Amino acid sequence: MPEIILKNVTKKFGDFVAVDNLSMTIKDGDFITLLGPSGCGKTTTLRMIAGLETPTEGDILIDGKVVFSAEHGVNVTPDKRNVGFLFQNYALWPHMTVYQNISFGLENMKWNKDRIKARVQEIVEMLEIEQFQERYPNELSGGQQQRVAIARTLAPGPKVLFMDEPLSNLDAKLRMDMRTELKRLHVETGSTFVYVTHDQLEAMTLSTKICLLKEGVLNQYEPPLDIYNRPINTFVADFVGNPTMNFIDAKATNVNFDEIKVEFNGVNTLFQPSDGQVTLSENQEVILGVRPEYIKISEKGSLVGKIYSTLPSGLETVVKVDFEGLILTVVVFGDVDFIVDEELRFDFTGDRCILFDKDTKEFITQGSLTVVT
Numbered sequence: 001m002p003e004i005i006l007k008n009v010t011k012k013f014g015d016f017v018a019v020d021n022l023s024m025t026i027k028d029g030d031f032i033t034l035l036g037p038s039g040c041g042k043t044t045t046l047r048m049i050a051g052l053e054t055p056t057e058g059d060i061l062i063d064g065k066v067v068f069s070a071e072h073g074v075n076v077t078p079d080k081r082n083v084g085f086l087f088q089n090y091a092l093w094p095h096m097t098v099y100q101n102i103s104f105g106l107e108n109m110k111w112n113k114d115r116i117k118a119r120v121q122e123i124v125e126m127l128e129i130e131q132f133q134e135r136y137p138n139e140l141s142g143g144q145q146q147r148v149a150i151a152r153t154l155a156p157g158p159k160v161l162f163m164d165e166p167l168s169n170l171d172a173k174l175r176m177d178m179r180t181e182l183k184r185l186h187v188e189t190g191s192t193f194v195y196v197t198h199d200q201l202e203a204m205t206l207s208t209k210i211c212l213l214k215e216g217v218l219n220q221y222e223p224p225l226d227i228y229n230r231p232i233n234t235f236v237a238d239f240v241g242n243p244t245m246n247f248i249d250a251k252a253t254n255v256n257f258d259e260i261k262v263e264f265n266g267v268n269t270l271f272q273p274s275d276g277q278v279t280l281s282e283n284q285e286v287i288l289g290v291r292p293e294y295i296k297i298s299e300k301g302s303l304v305g306k307i308y309s310t311l312p313s314g315l316e317t318v319v320k321v322d323f324e325g326l327i328l329t330v331v332v333f334g335d336v337d338f339i340v341d342e343e344l345r346f347d348f349t350g351d352r353c354i355l356f357d358k359d360t361k362e363f364i365t366q367g368s369l370t371v372v373t
C-alpha cells in the first residue's frame with residue numbers, strides 16, 4: 001500500500017512562490033489534512049501530488065515509485081498515479097442516474113458488466129444510497145448528491161483519495177454528518193486520505209495528522225492534539241482552536257532553572273515549566289499563551305476581573321473578562337451564564353500555559369502559572 005513522499009517540493013507561478021521547499025511523508029492509511037488560510041498553497045500541494053500541477057523543484061514518490069522528479073525529468077501522468085479525486089465542485093452528470101454516475105468511470109476502465117454491478121452494489125450500500133440508484137441528481141438533496149460524488153470517486157478503489165474542501169458547499173448540520181461519514185469511510189476503505197480545508201475544526205476532528213501551511217511554508221506537521229497542545233509558534237496556536245488562545249504580552253525572568261517569574265498587566269506570577277529547564281534573559285519579552293479553557297472562574301480565584309460579554313451555547317459559555325483593560329477569553333463548560341459588568345475572580349489552571357518568544361513568535365516552553373500574592 002502506498003506511502004507518499006514529498007522531497008523539497010517548490011512551486012512557483014512566475015516569481016511568486018506558492019509552495020516553498022515542502023518535505024513531508026504521508027504514511028499508508030493516514031488521514032492527512034492540509035490546513036491553512038486561503039492562498040497558503042493547499043490546493044497547489046494536492047494538485048502536485050495528484051499530477052495536475054507540475055512542481056518547479058523537488059521529488060514526489062508514491063508507493064516507492066518516483067512519480068515526479070524535477071532533476072531526473074520524471075513526470076507520471078495523473079491517471080497512472082492510482083489516485084482518486086473529490087473536488088469542491090463535485091458536479092455529477094445531470095443526464096445520468098445515480099447508478100450511471102457511479103458506473104460510468106468503471107465502464108471507461110473496461111471493467112466487465114458483472115464486476116461493475118457488484119462494485120456499484122457494494123459502494124451504494126456502504127454510502128447508504130441504495131434506494132436512489134435510479135434517480136437523477138436533481139432529484140436528490142445536496143447531502144445525497146455529495147454521497148453519490150463520494151461513491152463515484154471510491155468506486156474504482158483508489159488507494160489514495162484526494163479531497164479539496166468537499167464539504168464547503170454544505171450547510172452546517174450536513175457538514176457535521178458528512179464529517180462523521182468521512183471518518184467512518186476512512187476506516188472502512190483503509191485508503192489514504194489527503195484532505196484540504198481551511199476549517200480548523202474540520203482538520204482537528206478528521207485527521208490523523210495536520211499539515212499546517214502558512215504562505216507556502218510548512219509550519220507544523222503533527223497529530224491534531226499535539227498541534228493543539230504544543231503549537232510551535234503563535235501562528236499555529238492562533239489558527240487552531242476556537243475560541244482562540246489568549247496572547248498576553250509579558251516579561252519573564254528565571255528565578256532558577258525550573259521556576260520563571262512572569263509579569264503581565266501588573267501581576268506577578270510564577271511559571272513552572274512542565275517539560276524541562278529553560279534559560280531566559282533577564283526580563284525577556286515573551287508572549288504568554290493561555291487557551292480559554294485554562295482560565296478558571298471561581299469565588300476563591302486570585303485575580304479580579306469584570307464580565308465584558310458572555311455567549312452561552314448550552315454546552316459551554318464563552319466569557320470575555322475585562323482584567324484591568326486586558327480582555328481575556330474564557331470558556332466555562334456547562335449551561336451557565338454570567339451578568340455583564342459583574343465582578344468575578346479567576347485563576348490559571350493546568351500545565352499547558354505557553355511562553356512564546358516575542359521576536360521570533362516561537363514556542364519556548366509550557367507549564368503551570370500561579371499568581372503570586
Ligand SMILES: Nc1ncnc2c1ncn2[C@@H]1O[C@H](COP(=O)(O)OP(=O)(O)O)[C@@H](O)[C@H]1O
Pocket residue numbers: 013018036037038039040041042043044045
Ligand atoms: N495557476 C496559477 N497562477 C498563478 N498563481 C496561482 C495559480 N494557482 C494558484 N496561484 C496562487 O498560489 C497561491 C496558493 O494557491 P492555492 O494553492 O490555490 O491556495 P489555497 O488552496 O491554500 O487557498 C495563491 O496565492 C494563488 O493565488
Ligand SMILES: [Mg+2]
Pocket residue numbers: 042043044196
Ligand atoms: Mg484551495
